[in-house]
Amino acid sequence: MxxxxxxxxxxxxxxxxxxxxxxxxxxxxxxxxxxxxxxxxxxxxxxYDPITDDNINKRSIQGFSTAAQKKMAECENCPYNKMYEKFYDYYGQYDYANQIAL
Incomplete structure (x- = not known):
């Protein structure tokens, strides 16, 4: 590969x-x-050692969720604002995925 x-x-x-x-x-x-x-x-x-710190998981559901308010609800001309708003309206929390995972 x-x-x-x-x-x-x-x-x-x-x-x-x-x-x-x-x-x-x-x-x-x-x-x-x-x-x-x-x-x-x-x-x-x-x-390098493929099992150690050389392969780092830099993204997580928690990271996407806790950053969502700033990146998808509070930015000017957010391309995802209308879609994200539907999830916020349903769950009532900006970091709803983080809350579910906890």
């Missing part, structure tokens, strides 16, 4: 699930060591 393969197939890509997982799936992750070809530059060698 190359980086460009993963980018092209994001909607179908379900492997290399490591960050914050209690049961990590390293299938499809980059090899623990190798080289990366960079256009116009010589190959760069790398090593």
């Amino acid at each position: 190359t980086l460009s393969d993963a980018r092209r197939n994001q909607k179908n890509y379900v492997n290399c699930q490591v960050g914050a997982s209690l049961t990590p799936n390293t299938v499809g992750c980059f090899a623990a060591s190798g080289s990366v070809a960079i256009d116009g530059v010589s190959d760069a060698s790398y090593t």
Whole structure:
């Protein structure tokens, strides 16, 4: 699996699930060591441990939910405002997904 393969197939890509997982799936992750070809530059060698902090889960339902008020309700010309407002009206909380998960 190359980086460009993963980018092209994001909607179908379900492997290399490591960050914050209690049961990590390293299938499809980059090899623990190798080289990366960079256009116009010589190959760069790398090593990393796919199970440790090198694969970090930077996004979470909690993060999306707690940031939603500012990003989807209180910004000027928010493209998602009308849709988000329906969820806010139903649940009555800006961070409704976070509250459900807690």
